[in-house]
Amino acid sequence: MILFRYLTREVLLTMAAVAGILLLVIMGSRFIRYFSDAAEGDIPVTILGSLMVFHLPGFMELILPLAFFLGILLAYGQLYMNSEITVMVACGMSPVRLLRVTLLPAAIVAVLVGLCSLWLTPAGALQTAATLEEQRSRLDVSVIAPGRFQDFGGGRTAYIGSFTSDGTEMRDVLVHEQAQAAGDEHVHSYITRAASGYQETRLDTGSRFLILENGERYGVTPGMQAAERLTFERYTMRMNLSQDRRELDSLEFATTPELWQDDSPRAQAQWQWRAGLPLMVFVLALLAQPLSRVNPRQGRFAKLLPAVFLYVAYLSLLLAAVDAVGSGALAVAVGVWPVHLLFLGLGMLLLWRSQRRGMR
Template sequence: MILFRYLTREVLLTMTAVAGILLLVIMGSRFIRYFSSAAEGDIPLNILGSLMLFHLPGFMELILPLAFFLGILLAYGQLYMNSEITVMVACGVSPTHLLKVTLLPAIVVAVLVGVCSLWLTPLGAYNTETMLEEQRSRLDVSILAPGRFQEFGQGRTAYISGFSSDGTEMENVFVNEMGNTAEGEHHYVTRAAQGYQELRDDTGSRFLVLENGERYGVTPGRFGAEKLMFERYTLRLGATGRVEAVESLEYATTPALLANPDPRAQAQWQWRAGLPLMVFILALMAQPLSRVNPRQGRFAKLLPAVFLYVAYLSLLLAAVDMIGSGGWSSTLGVWPVHGLFLVLGLMLLWHSQRKGMR
């Protein structure tokens, strides 16, 4: 029991450190992308946190298998460097017992990956797409950034110089609208000293209320122009809008995919179900790959192991694409890829045991 706790702690601590670094890099890259979109006015800043949270399960289902694989390699490699496994073997710990100790934490990691891949990831992807679709359907001036000309729906372009101290009103508002009349294309240019958005709960409509300004109407090719002075002018932005139903196999639940005979649906659920299986196969390959000579250093087999993981993941993705396009039987599916690397892991394990743990 003491040996089990020691080995499990070493593997899980190393896995946590690797997973934290990988998650920081990947989420940082995605956050920068979303932050750039928010700076350009495509999405409001207040939904960035929700978007990142919804993407977290999708990141974890790919990060955890790799982190666990590297955790075993680095933790056991250090034990070989310190000759601790040599002492364990001298005390009667067989390679089979060491494999059992390795597979027990693999069960915990596989359960976490399965929860993410089978449930949380499609749910998060659905919520992300629903939120983005809602933002696209809303004509909301809250996405406007000071000092920029930005489009916000229905052919409107707006510019504001800033917000009031409490952030409820816009200052120096400029709005350009284009419309079609019997005489041709017509332009309306509205300028106001202040403006704010108003939502009417009874109708669900939103309005841009402008105060103290002028409105000009111009038709290209005509010398005349219309001018309107106002103290208060209201532009109807539209209703809150119905969010279109998000329909994609990526967002479908796993039971729905199982009941769908479409090859793309079969490929999608096999991808989800194969990720927890991938954890056990990687653990099987990691144990023999972690055995290094103290003179080589514990990083001696790290690069070949990473190449092996990349090949595994690439073949899985290629199989999913081929099944979805009809180039590969959905009955066979991705299972030959898992079988290939399972056989490779067993061969590596057999070779390591035959050679002996010295």
């Protein structure tokens, strides 16, 4: 029992360190991309935290298997370096018994990966898409950066010279929009310029309006010499919801029971991908144990690079099988399971060789 707790603690602590580093790198990269979008005015800064939380399960379902794989390699490799394995062999420890010890932390990690892949990741992806779609459809001019032309939906491009100190009023506003009346083959362009403006939301209807003051509105039609000019003290422009809304019924956002009941190849490929990730944890545990056996003169990082290449090959073949099933090139009944069986057989072969050679 003491040995079991010691090995489990070493594996889980190493896995946590590796997972923390990988998560920091991946989330940092995604945060920089979202922050760049916020700086350009595409999304408000206030939703950055929510977007990162929604992406977290999708990151964890891929990070945890790799971190557990590397955790076993590094933890057991350190045991070989410190000759602790020699003591375990003298006490009757064998590769099969060591594998039994490894299966409990593998089961814990598989449960976490299963929660992410089967439930949390599709829910988070749906929330991310819904949040971005909601922000895109609001046409909120408050996210527009002053001093630059930006598209804010509905065929409209806006330019705002500056905001007041409290951010409630705009200065030097210019709005360009294109419209086409029903039955009219011509596309009309309108340019509205105002000295100031502000945004207003009607509480009874929830409609959003852009109120412009002290300006002019010009209307022209390409190919025609006539033009319109309107001078106003107050002009109200309704900011309708964008009509080109994205579809949120993609299989990526579907729940796992919905995928199970859907007989289409794309749905079954998505379901097999989600169900195969927890299984991948056990296969990687079987592969990692014999690969962690190193000579003390080599160092515990001697087999790290080949192990990473093996993991990349496993994941690449799995993704290729998912695409083949989804496109119909591979039968659904066959699915992605031959890839898991291939690496399961490779792990059993490595373990058998390790058992024959002993753990010396």
